[in-house]
Amino acid sequence: xxxxxxxxxxVTLSEEAFLTINCTYTAxxxxxxxxxxxxxxxxxxxxxxxxxxxxxxxxxxxxxxxRKETTSFHLExxxxxxxxxxxxxxxxxxxxxxxxxxxxxxxxxxx
Amino acid sequence: EAQVTQNPRYLxxxxxxxxxVTCSQNMNHEYMSWYRQDPGLGxxxxxxxxxxxxxxxxDVPEGYKVSRKEKRNFPxxxxxxxxxxxxxxxxxxxxxxxxxHVLTFGAGSRLTVL
Numbered sequence: 394x395x396x397x398x399x400x401x402x403x404v405t406l407s408e409e410a411f412l413t414i415n416c417t418y419t420a421x422x423x424x425x426x427x428x429x430x431x432x433x434x435x436x437x438x439x440x441x442x443x444x445x446x447x448x449x450x451x452x453x454x455x456x457x458x459x460r461k462e463t464t465s466f467h468l469e470x471x472x473x474x475x476x477x478x479x480x481x482x483x484x485x486x487x488x489x490x491x492x493x494x495x496x497x498x499x500x501x502x503x504x
Numbered sequence: 505e506a507q508v509t510q511n512p513r514y515l516x517x518x519x520x521x522x523x524x525v526t527c528s529q530n531m532n533h534e535y536m537s538w539y540r541q542d543p544g545l546g547x548x549x550x551x552x553x554x555x556x557x558x559x560x561x562x563d564v565p566e567g568y569k570v571s572r573k574e575k576r577n578f579p580x581x582x583x584x585x586x587x588x589x590x591x592x593x594x595x596x597x598x599x600x601x602x603x604x605h606v607l608t609f610g611a612g613s614r615l616t617v618l
Contacts, residue, residue: 425605436508436594436609437547482547486605496546 395420395487399495402480406473407503414468414498416457416483424485426450426459426466431480431497440468440481478502506531510595510610517585518618525580525613527595534600536578537562537607538570540591547594553578554600585617 400415418424425444429437441450446461455470466483483495508529517523529536537552539562549562553572567589569581578597582589592614596607 427606429607434611436596436611437607438609439606442606490605492605492607494547496544 395424395485395491395493397483397485397493397495399481399483399498402497402499403501404498405501405503408475409472410502412468412470412473412477412500414481414483414500416466416468416495418464418466418483418485420464420485420487422488423461424487426457427484427486427492428455428457428466428468429482429484429494431482433479437482473500473502475502475504506608508595508597508608508610510593510613512613513611514614516616516618519586520584523582523585523615525582525593525595525615527578527580527610528576529578529595529597529608530576531597531608532575533597533608534575536572536595536597538568538578538580539594539596540564541594541612542591550580550593582615585615587617589615590617591615 396419398417427442428440430440431437441452443450443459449458457466457468480497480499482497486492511526534555538550539547541547548564550568551570553559559570594612595610598607
């Protein structure tokens with residue numbers, strides 16, 4: 394079946410460090426891929442998305458590239474800030490138009 | 505402002521006392537959905553609706569009911585809440601795929617059942 398696997402947290406980094414949060418997926422066909430972010434006390438909001446292989450989604454300094462050959466959509470940022478502390482969810486939209494979320498990765502950024 | 509509004513944001517209740525969590529969106533979205541978020545389990549879909557009068561079960565529908573009498577509203581009903589329904593609940597909406605598939609989420613409703 395369709396599934397999303399992302400690295401377990403929490404991930405703790407110092408400010409200005411490089412961030413990678415791994416995400417891999419299992420799906421038939423070519424799903425659309427998303428990263429959502431949940432700031433403390435808020436609902437999820439879309440961070441970035443990619444709809445086909447080799448697409449790169451980017452927003453707020455974050456990037457993720459749709460890698461069909463490795464079925465991955467890893468989230469990266471070159472220099473994190475304290476304000477990036479949040480929970481990050483990887484998700485896919487499958488061929489049945491169902492959105493499937495990973496379990497989320499909590500990120501702590503230390504000043 | 506385009507948004508999804510949930511109420512109440514916080515609720516403490518007792519086992520067996522019926523409750524309703526309301527959800528309303530002002531974006532004319534056809535698709536609406538309810539999720540629960542639990543530690544270590546991420547987001548799990550409870551029910552969803554593709555349009556008015558059309559609802560379907562998600563992954564964890566047991567103990568919940570929904571209705572979609574109007575396009576903007578999608579209430580979640582717990583007829584007889586139990587402690588295992590203590591959770592953080594999110595309502596979300598979007599345009600119907602393939603025109604839209606980006607979800608807009610409400611701020612969440614934290615429910616405690618004693």
